[in-house]
Amino acid sequence: MSKVIAVEKIDDWLDTLNETHRIFAPFKPGGATRFEGYQRGKELDLERFAVSSPKEAFFPATETIFNFKLGKENVSETVVSLESQVKNQNQIVFGARCCDAKGLATFDTVFSGSGYQDPYFKKKRNTTLLITIACHQPANTCFCTSVGGGPADPKGADILLTSLDDKYLAQTFSTKAKTLLAGSFFTDATQKDLKEAKDKNEAARQKLKTFSVERVSQKLTKIFESEYWNEKAAKCLSCGACTYTCPTCYCFNLTDEGKSTGERVRTWDSCMFPQFTLEASGHNPRPKKDHRLRNRVNHKFSYFPTQHRMLSCVGCGRCIRHCPVSVDIREIVRGVQEV
């Protein structure tokens, strides 16, 4: 199904959707554009690329796993009551980029693949619709076409929006999505609209420089012990900005808060931190920052492909844009092929 909606009607449409869904969209509350809960009047930003990815809608930075309460049954025996709630969200992620949608495939593979299942992620994922928007002004840090994506790739999206001057083309890619395009905000798309969208999307694709990552996986295995990693990690601050903003990074920590009454909390973690793998004995398999950078690049371009036959990098470039010392994963990956 292909429809069009006038730019000025977007807020009204979101208002309507907001009655039945929790909407997560890119807003610019201050300077930066971030995904946040929808509120009428907040300034929606579909132009600039959001600082963070919308993974928070499925995998919040902080999430309660269960609550505990300790008590005494008699003098000598402690009792514990545990309670967990896996919440049903009914969400819409609006205005995500195509790379963000693709990033969710990594989460799907890990959290609801063939192994153990993550009920917290799954519940949110199964009750969320994804409305993406095609990129027409790729940033100079974008490289989606090098890792199997594209600025208008509809994979993973329920609806793809394409900006056409004073209106948006809305194309559906799931049955559930069709119900969202009902109502008076939309008119049927014309052949001209479709042609214009196609041309614009193709023009955006042409703007991106594409490089090959074909042999990177095997090469990474060969250069594991190379000095290359020491050179590349020299300026890394181990700050973790790359992993927090990454739409595929899913590593997490589990910690307890509270004493006799409290909760076990899941928080985002980062493989860039030395504590990530530090054992109680003091032993650390990845004590140095070059070990950690090597692990991050290997995970995305070698380990994940080995395990799941897919890359776990979608080329959004956030790790490049937000790195305070300009560590550039493209340069590292291209350089690997030269070592």
Next chain:
Amino acid sequence: MTEFSTLMEKGKEATNPYLPEVAVIQKIVDETSDIKTFRLVIKNREKLKKFSFTSGQVGQVSLFGVGESTFAISSSPKTKDFLEFSVMRAGENSSALHELSVGDAVGVRAPFGNGFPVKEMEGKNILVIGGGIGIAPLRSLIFYLLGEREKYKNVKIIYGARTPNDLCFRRDLRAWKRRDDIECILAVDNKFPGWEGKVGFVPAILAEEAPAPADTVAVTCGPPIMIKFVLDELKKLGFKKEHIVTTLERRMKCGVGLCGRCNVGPKYVCVDGPVFTLAQLEELPNEI
């Protein structure tokens, strides 16, 4: 709504893998000045009855309000009434565990990982090499081997610790020493008044003993540096890489292959390990 899971399930309709089962401490044994063995009984009798594991598998022990840590199960897989974890006081969680008393409640999520290849080991000589607290999963294995004694040929144990007082499971060690169907060699790092066993580091004792590699599976666990030299020594002695088995320690959180920290290359120690053969380890990046 409260959901429980002790038998860790995989697949689409599995239960919540993060929810521990509540267990009560039935007994605490002071093994050394910094190691205690906790005997845990899962409160849900049905779950306890159904609980089964393979030696070498690990579990997550929760101290609510403090945190959760990974420990090898040190009791026999043949024991159905309880399970035991032997904990060295090292970090925050293990130190807090050491403060607990009989009757206190903890959380358990188990079993995780693959366990020792006890079926493939049948019909072979078994050489068990342990160091320090690394004996914990090996104790479970030794109990299993003794319970199925006729399925294995010679069983030899080499176990070392810093001092005689640091030898863990001394009651079990004495019992194994007395048996004539296993050989048990004990060592300490340095001479010690009254010590009549071997003196030296475990890899050196292994070299001195020089067990024959033919038809023998060696299983080792200990500090990473000991494992490294034991693996080298076993190779020198001519053991096949497929017959050298070790178990790795890694910081873990989820235990179910999701939290992303315990990988060695593309393998996760919590689900693909913790037990690996040397042949398997040599396929992985050198990041132990």
